[in-house]
Amino acid sequence: MTRILTVIGARPQFIKAAVLSRRFAGMDGHEEILVHTGQHFDANMSDVFFTELGIGAPAVNLGIAGASHGAATGRMLEGLERAMIDAAPDWVLVYGDTNSTIAGALAAAKLLIPVAHVEAGLRSFNRAMPEEVNRVLTDHCSDLLFTPTATASANLRNEGLPEARICEVGDVMYDVALQFGKVADRQSEVLSRLGLERGGYVLSTVHRQENTDHPDRLRAILDGLGQVAADRPVVLPLHPRTRGRIEAQGLGPLADRLTLIDPVGYLDMVALEKNAAVIATDSGGIQKEAFFHGVPCVTLRDETEWTELVEAGWNRLCPPLDAAAIAGAVAGALGTRGAPVTPYGAGNAAELIADRLVAG
Ligand code: UDP
Numbered sequence: 001m002t003r004i005l006t007v008i009g010a011r012p013q014f015i016k017a018a019v020l021s022r023r024f025a026g027m028d029g030h031e032e033i034l035v036h037t038g039q040h041f042d043a044n045m046s047d048v049f050f051t052e053l054g055i056g057a058p059a060v061n062l063g064i065a066g067a068s069h070g071a072a073t074g075r076m077l078e079g080l081e082r083a084m085i086d087a088a089p090d091w092v093l094v095y096g097d098t099n100s101t102i103a104g105a106l107a108a109a110k111l112l113i114p115v116a117h118v119e120a121g122l123r124s125f126n127r128a129m130p131e132e133v134n135r136v137l138t139d140h141c142s143d144l145l146f147t148p149t150a151t152a153s154a155n156l157r158n159e160g161l162p163e164a165r166i167c168e169v170g171d172v173m174y175d176v177a178l179q180f181g182k183v184a185d186r187q188s189e190v191l192s193r194l195g196l197e198r199g200g201y202v203l204s205t206v207h208r209q210e211n212t213d214h215p216d217r218l219r220a221i222l223d224g225l226g227q228v229a230a231d232r233p234v235v236l237p238l239h240p241r242t243r244g245r246i247e248a249q250g251l252g253p254l255a256d257r258l259t260l261i262d263p264v265g266y267l268d269m270v271a272l273e274k275n276a277a278v279i280a281t282d283s284g285g286i287q288k289e290a291f292f293h294g295v296p297c298v299t300l301r302d303e304t305e306w307t308e309l310v311e312a313g314w315n316r317l318c319p320p321l322d323a324a325a326i327a328g329a330v331a332g333a334l335g336t337r338g339a340p341v342t343p344y345g346a347g348n349a350a351e352l353i354a355d356r357l358v359a360g
Contacts, residue, residue, distance in 0.1 A: 002030040002358050005089035005113075007080060008058070009039035009100030012285045014046065015266055016095045016118060018053035019175040019350040025056075030358045032056075035083050037076045037100040038063040042240060048265040053180065059087075069099060069130055076103035084111055091116055091357050094138060097131035102138050109141040116357060118172060120145035121152030122284075122305040130209060146353050148172075149343050151307060169352040170345015173285055177292040178347045181270055188271035190264060194235065196275070201232050202330060203276035204258075205283050207239035211300060215249045217320045221300055222246070224326025225280065226257035234280075235259045235272060278333045280318075280326070287315055288344065296333040300326065314338030 004024070008017050017034070024032045036058035040046045049055065062079035064072055080103055084092065092108035094101045095118045108115045120139050124132050139145055139156060147153045148171035156166050191198065204225055211217045225234045236258045238246075246255050264272070270289070273279060279290040280298040287306050290297035291314045299310075300320040309315040313336070318329040 002091065003033065003087065003089045004030060004091045004093055004357060005033045005035060005084060005087050005108075006093045007035050007037065007100055007104030008095065009037035009076075010096070010098045011040050011045050011049065011263075013095040013098065013100065014040075014049035014055060015053065015176055015285070016172045018049065018055050019172050019179060020093075020118070020354060021055050022179075023350045023354040024358075027354060027358060033060075033083075033087050033089065034058040035080065035104075036061040037079070037103065038065050039072070039076075039098060039100050041065050042263075044263045044265070045240065052265050052267055053176075073099045073103050076100060077107050080104055080107040081111065084108060084113060089113060093118065093357070094142075095119060097122070097135040097138070099130075099134065102134040105138040105141050114143040115141060116144040116146060116353070117142040118146045118353060119148055119152075121147040121149075121154075121156040121166075123152075123155045124303050124305050126303055128210065144356070146349070146356075148345070148349070149306075149308060151343075167352075167356060168345075169356075170347070170349040171288065172349045172353070173288055174292060174344040175347050175350045176266075177270070177289060180266060181274070181293070184267040184270035184274070188267045190268040190271050191275060194259065194261070196233065196235065196272075198275045199277050201259075201276060202228055202234045202278050202280060203272050204234055204236045204280040205239065205286055206236070206242050206281070206300065208282040208301065209241075210302075211282050211320060212239075212242050212245040215251075218242075218245060218249060219251060219254065220323045220326060221320045222251055222254040222258070223323035224320070224330075226254060227323060227327035228280075228330045229257045229259075232277065233259050235261065235276075237261050237263045237269070237272075239263060277335075278330050280330055282320075290314070291338070292344075294337070296336045296338075298326070298329045298333050308341065308343040309338070312338040312341040312343075 094104040
């Protein structure tokens with residue numbers, strides 16, 4: 001019996017864990033224990049994903065949210081260590097690049113419990129991003145590195161990580177998109193609820209610290225999207241951090257030109273993505289989802305980890321420094337399509353990961 005302790009805490013991790021948890025549920029010879037750090041806790045940032053994607057209730061919720069990076073990571077380390085000692089797992093499974101990821105990997109490494117990292121090897125090469133520090137450290141203390149792309153595997157080799165640890169499986173987010181894309185078509189009513197026409201609006205999300213915590217960048221984004229909104233609605237499901245920063249920086253009047261909504265569940269998000277004319281985002285996951293659904297994307301950042309989509313013409317980088325440049329990038333993306341590339345595997349990443357872990 002293989003016992004796997006899965007650490008989750010933030011929205012994209014619930015989504016990634018969903019396909020793997022489903023796969024585990026259909027297999028014998030293992031037990032999965034979900035531990036939620038509590039990093040995201042609002043109903044629309046956490047609970048909705050468990051319900052919609054059929055994820056089992058976490059065995060433990062550490063309830064750690066709202067502290068600074070160091071304080072939150074420290075408290076997670078302590079709570080996760082306790083959970084790992086209690087559960088004595090054969091593997092600790094961590095996802096992505098959040099404080100929950102590094103806390104899980106480090107707690108396990110110190111207890112000499114093998115760590116598996118899903119979405120290993122991604123690099124922006126920008127150490128000012130908290131996510132980049134989390135990724136690099138997590139990769140270097142993990143025993144199994146499940147990479148989503150050839151670029152990610154190459155990054156790990158360049159850092160001297162041993163070949164035996166690298167396991168290129170494809171991207172679990174592709175699996176999720178394939179499994180839930182049609183469900184979204186059947187179940188989501190978000191377009192009619194918001195009065196949107198298929199292909200008649202732009203979808204945007206903004207939550208990276210480098211944008212939300214720099215008033216000039218946040219102002220340029222809201223102003224640029226506001227210019228786009230003169231021609232077609234711009235729908236912006238607001239991450240709680242972004243909502244707080246808009247209020248704190250007095251940018252409310254600029255944001256009023258946009259269709260601001262609360263964060264939505266995964267099925268509504270997929271429906272909004274599939275039917276958008278363009279997606280403008282600083283999210284990692286949404287850059288790929290735009291591609292999975294054949295929608296052109298503008299990435300509101302200086303760099304991206306998902307370089308293959310820029311090379312293939314599905315995505316263009318627009319450092320968010322100037323409102324007119326953002327509006328121009330969105331206008332330039334309208335109606336474009338990239339090359340027919342397949343960089344994210346065959347849609348069976350979860351199967352490959354689960355088989356590898358349960359096999360030992
Ligand atoms: N997402 C969602 N509802 C929203 C915004 C995003 O379900 O209101 C999903 C989105 O479809 C993607 C994931 O959340 O699967 C991306 O998470 P986020 O942008 O927070 O993190 P990142 O991918 O940048 O780490």
